[in-house]
Amino acid sequence: MNDQSLDSPDAPRGCPVAHGSPDLARLYGPEAATDPHGIYERLRKEHGSVAPVLLEGDVNAWLVLGYRDSRRVLDNPSQFPRDARTWRDYREGRIEETSALIPMLAWRPDCVSQDGEPHRRLRGAVNDVLQAAVGRGTRRHATHFANKQIDRFAAVGRADLVADYADFVPMLVMSRVLGLAEVEGRRLVESCAELLKGGEDAVMHDGRIREIFGELVERRRTEPGSDLATDLLDHHAALDHDEVVDHLRMVMIAAAVTTNLLARVLRLVLTDASRLSGLTSGQLNISAVMEEAMWNSPPLTVLPGRFAASDVELGGHLIGAGDLLVLGLAPGNVDPEVRPDPGVSVEGNQAHLAFGAGPHECPGQSMGQSMIEIAVDVLLHRLPGLRLAMPADELTSTASTWESRLDRLPVEFPV
Template identity: 65%
Template sequence: MNDPTRPAGGCPVVHGEDPTRLYGSGAETVSQALYAQLRERHGSVAPVLLEGDVRAWLVLGYRENRRVLDNPLQFSRDSRIWRDFEEGRVDPASPLMQMVGWRPDCVSQDGEPHRRLRGAVTDNLYAMAGRGVRRHATYFANQQIDAFADAGQADLVAEFAEYLPMLVLTRVFGLAAKEGRNLAESSKQVIKGGADALVHNERIMGILGELAARKRKEPGSDFASGLIEHHATPDEDEVVNHLRLVLITAHTTTSNLLARTLQLILTDTSWLSGLVSGQVNLSAVVEEVMWNSPPLAVLPGRFATADLELGGCPVKQGDLLVLGLAAGNHDPEIRPDTGVSVDGNASHLAFSGGPHECPAQNIGHAIIETAVDVLLHRLPGLRLAVPPDELTSTASTWESRLDSLPVEFAL
């Protein structure tokens, strides 16, 4: 029987029902179970409340996510058209602004400004990839493992995945390695949100501002110097904000993806035995994780440039939309049986899509592949130290992070 409250295409009008809260007191745990409930209630697009009870549309459907990502003329990344902010319903000091607020960087803009700034970033990311990311990852992976190799046990989240990408980034940015742990912690807090997000963001901006000033005087063969010297001539604010953008997103997504890749390898021993025997390529494992546990579950944010309909929902000009990457990857419309292998299928949403698709995915892959390779060679007999169902995760609005991954290995 048809639901009389559900218009064709979804987005039912449920009288008296408040949007689902995704953050803070009374929030529901962000999970595939919640996404399924929202699909049942609303269809492929659902009204939600973000931190500070900020209203948004959560895009759940795969096709709807693709439509938003691929059409910047309809769904802009420029938050200066965000109606709720312009009309004073969002506090400028809200922690949410660290994720959705406008900045002088390429992800906050569309059209020619986006192309100019993205060109400066991608040119230097490619140069960075050619300057030994795998060599740096090998060095720091061995350094991390040295700290626990004689113990016969470790937590591969806290002692390995949580900091390794940031240590690599400090080297390619031209930062001191001693900054790595503080920057990793601050990046995590910015993504997590909450009262401390602004403080941690200011800490990151301070460190990167000092780096940019130093590299203007003493340039080197590093990402910061390359960005400063690029022919697109980013100004001082643009340089520091792009350093922030790459540092936070590259570290948080890569560390999360590394932890989830290790989790899959250690909880499904067929993957581990395939890797050890050489019958499985690690890239296949990473693709599986990106389908099932993308490092960003929800991507901020897009803003409707006009009144339109999306998934049957009446989206108004200036509305905020957040993209359910994890939900879209599990959309039963395009993936009715999640038990079927996705080997060789790279059409997941994990790296976003359209003009703003992540340009650093090859660097993340290089760090992860190197880290896993070093780990398996250094730690014979590596195995999970607890039953798989005892592993837990902590979810925020934007991501779900593995809490710990205790392992044992032979000495």
């Protein structure tokens, strides 16, 4: 057992070492950007299924690496609430409002930030409006915007399927669903990406997102539309202005996460000739490729954040009341206790952590998967002969605290 274990008489309550200690592994910075999985595995060997880490600004947190421990946290909101007002470091003034962590961790009047009855009220509204959106033709919007993006490069014979395609299709679809004009959706691509990336501009981009949705909500009060913004305003749960704005923001950030999953799925397709031929011939279903991506390269590698409601033991460590926990979805999915052989096929196994779990499990997962299915299908049918334009082993990714994104996915095709 490590020196932060329950058996250590010197283990400080609720804080594994002094705040901001340089001895802790950082989930940000140069090493984390290029080799996050190396950090996860080193932490697993040193600390077990839960490890003390530092987030941006050298903020203390516990990273949950184990699959079963992640499920325990996600399935028990009374013991590990999502409400950031429980966070001791924030209550005691150690987290600045300008911190890059604020957009992803701070309390907001949305269903993600609340538990119990407030969560049920808001989550019910979100479920209702997302279901209505599906009925209004989300698949049709996905087909439209997939074709529109392809039109931008179809005559050139080459493209970067990250920057030219995956980064835009889910975002433009959700912009239409939410009630935004296409130009506003394209503006949000950068801001949502920067928010997820973190860094000194994260708070500024978060403000831009809220401003766009604040203006949309005001428009829809006087000019209702056939969109999700109008549906939230009209819902019987009686959401106020800030609740509507923050739920539109939440859905748009989920779309930004979906862009990463689309890129990962396209990478799997284009780096395996049998997958590519199977999809184009109809012998392989895209859902099988998505399952593989969600197990081995989930769009969020680390899920923010849960907070200990009281002192509790987790993974052999004493977690203090008010401590921050972040859930390692990527390391949890390859936890040797549940996947002793990661090379074994995961087809048909939907027990991955990619969408979270428990009461806060992603409510829009079926919509996101539908958009990816259409985006891949349209691409392969529009561009026969599509092939990767560089060796697969030279493809690179850059990670932030929360996600690891493909840098590029260059392709060529006959015109």
